[in-house]
Amino acid sequence: MPLIGFDEIVGQKHIIDIMRSSLRDARVSHAYIFDGPSGVGKRTAARAYAGALLCAEPRENGPCGLCAVCVQLASNNCMDLYEVDIEERRIVIDQIRNLQSDIIKRPLYSERKVYIINNAETMTGEAQNALLKTLENPPGYVVLILVTSNYDALYPTIKSRTVRYSFRRNSRDEVKLILDKKLGPNFPHRDFLEAYADGAAGAALDMSMVEGLPEANEEIINVIFLLKKGGVSQIIKAYQFFEKHKEVYPVISKMMRFAFRDLLNARIGGAEGELINNDKKDIILRNAPDFSTASLLNCIDAIDESERALNSNTNFELMIKVMLLKMQEEMSQ
Ligand SMILES: [Zn+2]
Secondary structure (H helix, E strand, O other): OOOOOOOOOOOOOOHHHHHHHHHHOOOOOOOEEOOOOOOOOOHHHHHHHHHHHOOOOOOOOOOOOOOHHHHHHHHHOOOOOEEEOOOOOOEOOOHHHHHHHOOOOOOOOOEEEEEOOOHHHEEEEHHHHHHHHHOOOOOEEEEEEEEEEOOOOOOOOHHOEEEEOOOOOOOOHHHHHHOOOHOOOOOOOOOHHHHOOOOOOOHHHHHHHOOHHHHHHHHHHHHHHHHHHHOOOHHHHHHHHHHHHHHHHHHHHHHHHHHHHHHHHHHHHHOOOOOOOOOHHHHHHHHHHHHOHHHHHHHHHHHHHHHHHOOOOOHHHHHHHHHHHHHHHHOOO
């Protein structure tokens, strides 16, 4: 875990303020839940708070960066910090038992020991029950931080013994700031990534790392126009695109929704319509009048249906071809 100051967290001021005052007044709870949507900075905040709690002389911005503990934190080698994360899609009881056998050992370098449980919602029932025993009677030096994007998945008995910090979606400006910081000011496809973030900068950062994605976003509009021409052969051609990006279908599906939303906005608002794919404004404006509003809305419905079908384990090829056929029928009317 690198050393993280509070100034690295964009937004979430309501939480940073509470963290700061808790450090100032030395009013620290034994257990916290950091909850909120994925990709809004919960884990980063948990690490910043952990650093400040462990540091010998925390400052307004969190850890001092100079003391022995901070040096350890900066080199990813702090014995008083313990992180738990998913193994094989879950957090199982053995991981909590390991944590518990560590908890009974006193801190080595700090006044405290901090335990971060990431993706806490994936704890099995057994794991949650085991953790409960620790929450009922933790040693005085322990601070536990449960990080989750699904608060409801945690047992009420766990919730009642923790202090909850709820993280909010990032504003559009915050997303911009985070992407600029992490990807540099001239990163490609920025309009698309900003829109894709939808209030969670982390989602866009993940997206920026998917291979071949910019090209896929270029192609998607052409796939739609191809389908509109009608005919089975176009469906087969269009399907190849989806087969190629099968592993990242949720991303592709979101792109497709954006493309139809852009066509719809151009159809309704003309040149004034606000587009996500601003770089393709010309081609979208030129083609939008060929689509009816109803057909565009129905195509978006077809995408929603395909997502539901995919979640219920329907055959991928069948699901996509059914969707493409529906779209084609809509667009050719
Ligand atoms: Zn320090």
